[in-house]
Amino acid sequence: VRVDSLWRLLLTAVVALILTVLPLPPSADILRPAFLVLTVIYWSVNAPRTGGIAFGFFAGLILDVFQGPVLGEHALALSLITYIAVREHQRVRSKPLIQQALIIGVFMLFYEVVLFMIDGWTGHPVTSPLRWAHVISDTLIWPLASVVLTYSAGRRV
């Protein structure tokens, strides 16, 4: 049973990663939600033992290979977010989707703050305000992402 759900989790993560690196025109790319981060948060909230902090860390490490100026940046940010999500998973998943979306928005803002700080400390600052834009699209897409991911897990429920 557990192996099965682990595979499902990895599969969704790979799909999310593909959506993250799919080439888009620059204007659309700015508003592209952080699909992998949303997926990791979803599993941390809904299957905190299968997903959780280790999953967040390795997903972050892969994100670092694609987008990070320094290895470990996204890994740290995602470990932190998954830690909070795992701790609060009962409270988050008992809320209706709209409220969940707002909470996820706060998570993403926090995530981006961590990235912003690490960018600055390691000497690769990106000060463009556009870097925050995806927080909005993450919040907006959360209900949809949540439904899709529930469906992907849902056969068994």
Add this chain to the structure above:
Amino acid sequence: VAAFGTVSGRPQGRAGSPGLRFTMYALLSVVVMYLDQRQHYLERVRYFLQAAAYPIQVLVNSPPAAWRWTQESFQGREALRAENARLKARERDLELRSMRYEALAHENGDLRGLVQALPPVAERWLPAEIVNVQLSNLRQHLLLDRGASNGVFRGQAVLDDKGLIGQTTHVGPWSADVILITDPEHAVPVRIERTGLRTIAVGAGDTSSLALPYLPANADVKSGDLLVTSGLGGVFPAGYPVARVTEVHRDAVQPLAQVRAAPLAHVDTDTEVMLVWFRADHPAAPSPPVNATGELTSGSTAMQPQPAPAKPTPPAAAPADTDADEPVNVPPPGGPADSTSEAAPAPATPAPHAKAAPKSPKPPAHRQGTPP
């Protein structure tokens, strides 16, 4: 869904509370960051991670590649014939243009007092395709489909047929990450072709412009000036075209002029670029910094005292003043067979060490010419 969590999440052998695990992973991340940032111990780790990421990158790249392939294979006979004719005409033009090249090279050698003409500075090159993958929308990076298995090394120059594109930063076995000259963290030492004035061109963060932030207000620079690489800094050889000045703004109260330039390479539309290996003993080859640490702490490389330029006998003393550069379309002297063995001794030492910069905040991180 709630059931899913509880059903699947049987207690496992993993260590304790979330707090403990978080502390563990956070510490691990910090250590990883420190090692990657300061010591470059993690190049091997990155190498393998990049290898692991490559299948996904290929997967993402495959639909556009397949589309291009189908388009190509269903091209009509007429279209192919027209293209063939066009290419033949172009080849003839290029042949005509390079006809006098040999004679000029000899003449140049004579004028410099050399026994024979210099060989081309570009020893060999390798076409690489741009993998169509979004790396980060905040940074100007590209992914190429060539890596260490093709002899690509860190800090290698990348060109297209119009000019400089950038340099490799992380090399995986089959792929290489390239930082563009337009990235705000990249700086390339350039020379204004018309006047010989040396300065540094820093990326402005979008694909269409570079900034020249270190020119005094009275510097002789005007719109339309060609910027070529100066050969300083140890990555790019002298004389390759980089950008054309588009905008010069002088403010009476500002000590520095605000100069913008447009890169000549078509980064937006290119699908194929060139990785170049340079002859290390050529006078136009990238000069490794003499005293690299001192150079870095004292700021801009362009402001360093240069060796006297006009020594006739040892040509290596005057890297920036030689004009013995070639267009990229000179046929390579050796076949691309001897890749790995040839690649190493070339300008392999100067890597784009971003990490030496943090002490002085002003110079961009991918400054060239850091200690090997």
